[in-house]
Amino acid sequence: MLFSEDISLDLPDSDIKYYPNFFNKEDADAYFNSLLKHINWQQDDITVFGKTYKQPRLTALFGNNSKPYRYSNITMYPENFSEELQQIKDKVETKVSSKFTTCLANLYRNGNDSNGWHADNEKELGQNPIIASVSFGAERYFHLKHKNDKFLKQKLLLQHGSLLLMQGETQHFWLHQIAKTKKEIGQRINLTFRIIK
Ligand SMILES: O=C(O)CCC(=O)C(=O)O
Ligand SMILES: [Fe+2]
Numbered sequence: 481m482l483f484s485e486d487i488s489l490d491l492p493d494s495d496i497k498y499y500p501n502f503f504n505k506e507d508a509d510a511y512f513n514s515l516l517k518h519i520n521w522q523q524d525d526i527t528v529f530g531k532t533y534k535q536p537r538l539t540a541l542f543g544n545n546s547k548p549y550r551y552s553n554i555t556m557y558p559e560n561f562s563e564e565l566q567q568i569k570d571k572v573e574t575k576v577s578s579k580f581t582t583c584l585a586n587l588y589r590n591g592n593d594s595n596g597w598h599a600d601n602e603k604e605l606g607q608n609p610i611i612a613s614v615s616f617g618a619e620r621y622f623h624l625k626h627k628n629d630k631f632l633k634q635k636l637l638l639q640h641g642s643l644l645l646m647q648g649e650t651q652h653f654w655l656h657q658i659a660k661t662k663k664e665i666g667q668r669i670n671l672t673f674r675i676i677k
Pocket of ligand 2: 599600656
């Protein structure tokens with residue numbers, strides 16, 4: 481699906497909102513270029529079902545506390561927010577009326593980079609986590625599928641400068657992924673703001 485106006489996705493057991501033009505083109509271009517250059521992007525090893533792989537994208541973690549974030553057998557320790565990430569965080573916080581502690585940044589270098597099916601349901605995110613996800617750069621599809629009903633699924637094109645908000649019971653009932661694509665596409669940066677308790 482492609483949306484050009486703010487929308488609440490009409491999916492059961494979820495609370496998902498999408499703001500396609502959260503940043504104007506000029507700001508989105510500037511943030512993309514600057515984050516690409518200034519973030520210390522790392523490729524970690526992940527362990528899934530006892531096997532170790534290189535993560536198929538680059539990441540970085542930022543936080544205003546020193547609490548680590550653990551997922552897929554990786555433990556990440558946060559760096560301090562840069563001024564520019566703090567600016568983005570402030571704008572997101574104003575929009576969604578929540579304060580975030582942490583930002584996980586993802587860099588998808590091309591269509592071969594991906595993020596497999598998962599829910600953001602780590603214990604340290606609390607019972608019904610709020611996750612605000614900002615996208616810059618190449619457009620990628622965000623796939624959603626219900627955990628208990630294989631007919632319930634949706635995909636949504638995450639546009640340059642957009643904001644996607646997931647909250648309420650979403651992480652209990654839905655999985656999401658960024659699938660690989662064979663299309664020739666450029667780099668994409670995603671910032672997911674979270675609250676780590
Ligand atoms: O890149 C995206 O849009 C999703 C990232 C994501 O799901 C995550 O980091 O947990
Ligand atoms: Fe996620």
